Amino acid sequence: MPKNFIKELEWRGMIHDIMPGTEEALMKEMAAGYIGFDPTADSLHIGSLVQIMTLVHFQKAGHKPIALVGGATGMVGDPSGKSQERNLLDEETLQHNVECVRKQLERFLDFDCGENSAEMVNNYDWFKDMSFLEFIRDVGKHISINYMLAKDSVKSRMETGMSFTEFSYQLVQGYDFYYLNKHKNCIVQLGGSDQWGNIVTGTELIRRKSGNEAYAVTTPLIKKADGTKFGKTEGGNVWLDSKRTSPYKFYQYWLNSSDEDAENYIKIFTLKSKEEIENLIKEHREAPHLRILQKTLAEDVTNRVHGKKQLQTAIAASKILFGKSTEEDLKSLSEEDFFAVFEGVPKATISRDEIQNGLGMIDALSAKTGFLKSNGEARRELKGNAISVNKTKVKEDFVITPEHLINDKYILIGKGKKNNYILIVE
């Protein structure tokens, strides 16, 4: 007897839309459900984390989650939410992306837990041998143009134009659902709210072709209280791949959530129970400055995505960068730890001679290193008391000498609270 998956999502605020009858169908017996992931890049970003969590809950409720990586759909391009025709990725890149995304997804689900073990599929497997004629006869025949035209993803593009390729997308995805329904007894498709149209084309196709009932659940678009886009920083997307977004930055992203957002995120992105979360929220409201919610959230998510070791480094890095650490603390770090902490921080190398005679701050910030755009900017920041060397604020007349070197090799320059640069001497 499965647990109530829908109720679980509901209190977490993870349901945007749901097809009538879904809850009943899922309560009856163990079912399979799937979510598709687009291989548009070689890593997923935290936007996809919502979908991943949905699958995790699905499995925890006793159902069988199927993660589909869209090798075939990726070749077509989903027009949902896109105002313009997209460029197609070449096959090689796509193949590479499929592999990477697959590996990432594998970390989150249990693939060996008996009958509701997770499964990973690639729709390229069933599309690669299908001919065009076969597709338009067996699939296209069941869905009318009128029906397809009524979709938002198509309607909104009537003015600007849309290729036949993208127009057909909903059928391709619809067929995925049909295929999984037929071969893996998959009765529900989950996804982001922008996927509603595509999912419904799938349930429609299933009903017409095989007479089965199929269901849909979509999750809301995650919003930030200040109106900016979730998952974006000045540096771009927040990715799950540590090569693209360092675990430290990843941890920081969650830690910097506003109070309001943190209350929502902790429900969506952690597996903590309702009671636990309610207690945390209560505790947080009593002592907001401790930021219990943000810390719990950041630790939980970073741990799940990057593992314990990376989380420890991220926490250590945060303490060093934001705590009351001193030059002594920096010097006590091993070289390995130092570079782990400052991974992703801009670095520049200068020769030992330059520092031997003393290196002026303007040269250190701009002329010799390019950390800042111009000498003028360097001068302004220095005047504004924004620059620190090895965690100590410095003035314009400060001169860097070999005795400031950490491990006789590098120097940490900071601008404000959040920007750091490393000067390496060789």
Place this chain on the structure above:
RNA sequence: GGGGAGAUACUCAAGCGGCCAACGAGGACAGACUGUAAAUCUGUUGGUUUUUACCUUCGCAGGUUCGAAUCCUGCUCUCCCCA
């Protein structure tokens, strides 16, 4: 095809012959406060320069003038109205 309006720094948006590196707003960055928050206050936001000063910028190319973002000519692009 005919007529009109416009193009200014990251964005919006003033300026309409010298006082313009260019009002103002937003954003961004920094400082104070704080919780690595929000709100608030302050500063900065083309380059070289300690200041002064100079250099490069107001769609592109020319021209008029002692002097142009501002006037003239041509070009490119955008928007609107009429066919």
